[in-house]
Each structure stands twice: as structure tokens, then as C-alpha cells.
Amino acid sequence: MSSSLPPPPVPASNTAAAPEVRFLLLPLPEFSLLPFGGFLDKLRFSADEADYSRQRHCEWRVLGLSAGHIVSSSGVATAIQVTPGQIRLADYDYLVVFGGRTARGSQALGEAYGGLLREAAAQGVPLVSVDNACFMLAAAGLLNGYRVALHWRHVQEFHAAFPHIRVVEEQLYCFDGPRISCAGGSAAIDLAVELLARHLGRIRALKGLADMLVDAPRAQGHQLSSLDEDAHAGRHVGRAIALMRSRLADKTGITELAALVGLSRRQLDRLFHAEFSLSAHDYWQEMRLQHVRWRLLNSDHSLALLADEIGLQDASYLCKVFRKRFGQSPDTLRRQPH
Structure with missing residues (x-):
């Protein structure tokens, strides 16, 4: 039976050197x-x-x-x-x-x-x-x-x-x-x-990034264009989604959003339909309502404030579109144990 090689010697620690x-x-x-x-x-x-x-x-x-x-x-x-x-x-x-x-x-x-x-x-x-x-x-x-x-x-x-x-x-x-x-x-x-x-x-x-299976460190301004459900989206769609996330309350229209990523509205809608079977407008609306749902479960802020966060005119309109999407009012969701 062959014996295994002994482990390499551990270098003597330099107790006199203070950490940098x-x-x-x-x-x-x-x-x-x-x-x-x-x-x-x-x-x-x-x-x-x-x-x-x-x-x-x-x-x-x-x-x-x-x-x-x-x-x-x-x-x-x-x-x-x-x-x-x-x-x-x-x-x-x-x-x-x-x-x-x-x-x-x-x-x-x-x-x-x-x-x-x-x-x-x-x-x-x-x-x-x-x-x-x-x-x-x-x-x-x-x-x-x-x-x-x-x-x-x-x-x-x-x-x-x-x-x-x-x-x-x-x-x-x-x-x-x-x-x-x-x-x-x-x-x-x-x-x-x-x-x-x-x-x-x-x-x-x-040192050690390869051991951590990290290719390279990202700079502070690195833009996350693909997250969660859009992980496989193309460059234009990923960038559009990143802009949507950062502009939940904005009155920016889809035509303007498309221009920001270098496309026409028709081109952007075509890409969103291919990726998600939704128009860019419907995808953005779903993102906003999912944001409100998450906030209802994780904060005690008023409906008026949540409506303002996604650019809706008032709390009553938020309740209307929320009930239509989720089949219950925001207050009902909030009262449920979670």
C-alpha cells in the first residue's frame, strides 16, 4: 500500500507583525x-x-x-x-x-x-x-x-x-x-x-476569488441588469427592467423607456412578449403591484404612501387595481398571518 505524502509545513507565524x-x-x-x-x-x-x-x-x-x-x-x-x-x-x-x-x-x-x-x-x-x-x-x-x-x-x-x-x-x-x-x-x-x-x-x-468561484470583483457602479425572473433576459430587456425598478414612481412612459435603452417601443414590446408573454407596460405594472404586495407584508406604511411609491394617484385607486390583480384588498392581505 502506498503511503500518502505528508502535508506541507505551515510557515511559522510572525507574531511581531500587527495586521494591516x-x-x-x-x-x-x-x-x-x-x-x-x-x-x-x-x-x-x-x-x-x-x-x-x-x-x-x-x-x-x-x-x-x-x-x-x-x-x-x-x-x-x-x-x-x-x-x-x-x-x-x-x-x-x-x-x-x-x-x-x-x-x-x-x-x-x-x-x-x-x-x-x-x-x-x-x-x-x-x-x-x-x-x-x-x-x-x-x-x-x-x-x-x-x-x-x-x-x-x-x-x-x-x-x-x-x-x-x-x-x-x-x-x-x-x-x-x-x-x-x-x-x-x-x-x-x-x-x-x-x-x-x-x-x-x-x-x-x-487572493482567493478563484477558490470562491468568483470570476472577478465588480466595481461599485456595476449595473445589475438581470435579476430573479429576468436572469436569462437579453441585454436590452435586462437594462429596461433595471430602469423600471429604479423608476417605480416615475411617470416615464414605455416609449421614453425604450428610447433610453436604444429601441423603439414596438421593438421593446416584441422583446418583452418573447421573454415574458407580456408587453413592457404590463410587465412594469406587475412589478409595481408586486412591490406593493411585498411592502404590505413587510411594513406598516399607509396605503397613500405605497400608492405614491408606484406613481398611482391615490389609495383608493391602488385598492382597485390591487384587488383586480390579487383577488383581495390590501387591508385583507395585511391582516392575514404570514
């Missing part, structure tokens, strides 16, 4: 595992040589208000490594906050976490919000005067809650001085690459 960049990771209750895991694994790959996973070039700790575990939206628990009383916030280069399952839930945590975040900001630690964590930062008064990037699904809700804060749409992440924001999902990997590149250099920041 240090992160505090703050997952909120019911946080999403995808952005948290993607961000953390990118740090791990860049932190050491080969795949030894030691925290040499960068360091991280999972922060919580109290010791124990914090449960993600999928029910998987993550151990809290440090609490505020065990660390000096100023020793860290970034405090990265990962949002909860809903924007409403994250916003409600502003009072509980606000003191910690304000203390970090006062000590010069840049605050990074991932996904809907920006709702909590905004509720704590920490985004006044700053721009924010967030998931397209939450844009209208954020506008309604914080109309004085500027949202940069169609961006994966945004750097605005000591405030950094990210739309969430796999964009957390792209953000991690950019942060690491600023401290460790581009080569080390890119």
Missing part, C-alpha cells in the same frame, strides 16, 4: 448569511498565505451587545466573540454592520445599537452598512449628510422613511467619507475586495 487592517463585524438579529459569509470569507483568504486562515494581514472579530450567539434569518447561530466592554473601538479600522431580515426590523434597532455606533463614529471608526443596516444607521442619526447605496428592493421604503438622505441608485456599494454602504448579497464580496485593496494592495485583495 482590522474589522469589527456586527451582525444584527436575523442577519442574512450570504453577505456576512461572503465578506468574512474574503477577509479569510486575504489574511494569510495559501489557505491557512490565520489572521495575519487582516483581523476580524464578531461583535455583539452581549455574549452568546446571534441567530441569522436562516436559523443558523453565530458566536459573539467580543462585546463593547472588551475592546477599544479605536483599535479597529472599520465597524461593519450586517442588516436584519427586514428593513423595519433593522430600523427599530436604532435605539439599542445607536450608542455603540455613535461612540465608534466619535472615535473615528468608519461605519459600514450592509444591506438594510443603513436603516438602523439612519434612525440613529448617523447618515445625515451622507449618501447611501442599498438593495433596490428597499429604495422606496428608505426614501419614505428618510427623505433627507440621498440614495445612490444602481450601485453595489458607495464610499462617502467615514460612511460606507453596500447593497448586500454577493456585493459584500466586491466591497470586501475594495476595502482590502486600500490596505493590502490589489494582489492580496484579489
Whole structure:
């Protein structure tokens, strides 16, 4: 029987060398595992040589208000490594906050976490919000005067809650001085690459992407033209859908929308019919009504506000078109357990 080769020797750690960049990771209750895991694994790959996973070039700790575990939206628990009383916030280069399952839930945590975040900001630690964590930062008064990037699904809700804060749409992440924001999902990997590149250099920041089966990092202005049900749509249709998402309340007509993607209305309708068996107008109307349905189940905002979010004239007209599409009134849907 042939014997296997011994594993390669692990290089001796250099205990004298301090990490070039240090992160505090703050997952909120019911946080999403995808952005948290993607961000953390990118740090791990860049932190050491080969795949030894030691925290040499960068360091991280999972922060919580109290010791124990914090449960993600999928029910998987993550151990809290440090609490505020065990660390000096100023020793860290970034405090990265990962949002909860809903924007409403994250916003409600502003009072509980606000003191910690304000203390970090006062000590010069840049605050990074991932996904809907920006709702909590905004509720704590920490985004006044700053721009924010967030998931397209939450844009209208954020506008309604914080109309004085500027949202940069169609961006994966945004750097605005000591405030950094990210739309969430796999964009957390792209953000991690950019942060690491600023401290460790581009080569080390890119390390491990092939192991993560990521072709290349995306720039902050990368436009997501194909999402969910339109994942196989062509370039023109994908771009039209991205514009529809960012203009739910606009009075833009299909003719103008088609011109923005370089087509006539007839050409755009033909492409939508081929892809979805719907006209571009009907597809946009369905998108708007699905947005309202999601908001009814995930917020307590008024029907008048939701009507305004999708460009309808008033709440009564919203009720009419909603009942026609879903067979029940918005109030009936909201009262149902979910």
C-alpha cells in the first residue's frame, strides 16, 4: 500500500507583525448569511498565505451587545466573540454592520445599537452598512449628510422613511467619507475586495476569488441588469427592467423607456412578449403591484404612501387595481398571518 505524502509545513507565524487592517463585524438579529459569509470569507483568504486562515494581514472579530450567539434569518447561530466592554473601538479600522431580515426590523434597532455606533463614529471608526443596516444607521442619526447605496428592493421604503438622505441608485456599494454602504448579497464580496485593496494592495485583495468561484470583483457602479425572473433576459430587456425598478414612481412612459435603452417601443414590446408573454407596460405594472404586495407584508406604511411609491394617484385607486390583480384588498392581505 502506498503511503500518502505528508502535508506541507505551515510557515511559522510572525507574531511581531500587527495586521494591516482590522474589522469589527456586527451582525444584527436575523442577519442574512450570504453577505456576512461572503465578506468574512474574503477577509479569510486575504489574511494569510495559501489557505491557512490565520489572521495575519487582516483581523476580524464578531461583535455583539452581549455574549452568546446571534441567530441569522436562516436559523443558523453565530458566536459573539467580543462585546463593547472588551475592546477599544479605536483599535479597529472599520465597524461593519450586517442588516436584519427586514428593513423595519433593522430600523427599530436604532435605539439599542445607536450608542455603540455613535461612540465608534466619535472615535473615528468608519461605519459600514450592509444591506438594510443603513436603516438602523439612519434612525440613529448617523447618515445625515451622507449618501447611501442599498438593495433596490428597499429604495422606496428608505426614501419614505428618510427623505433627507440621498440614495445612490444602481450601485453595489458607495464610499462617502467615514460612511460606507453596500447593497448586500454577493456585493459584500466586491466591497470586501475594495476595502482590502486600500490596505493590502490589489494582489492580496484579489487572493482567493478563484477558490470562491468568483470570476472577478465588480466595481461599485456595476449595473445589475438581470435579476430573479429576468436572469436569462437579453441585454436590452435586462437594462429596461433595471430602469423600471429604479423608476417605480416615475411617470416615464414605455416609449421614453425604450428610447433610453436604444429601441423603439414596438421593438421593446416584441422583446418583452418573447421573454415574458407580456408587453413592457404590463410587465412594469406587475412589478409595481408586486412591490406593493411585498411592502404590505413587510411594513406598516399607509396605503397613500405605497400608492405614491408606484406613481398611482391615490389609495383608493391602488385598492382597485390591487384587488383586480390579487383577488383581495390590501387591508385583507395585511391582516392575514404570514
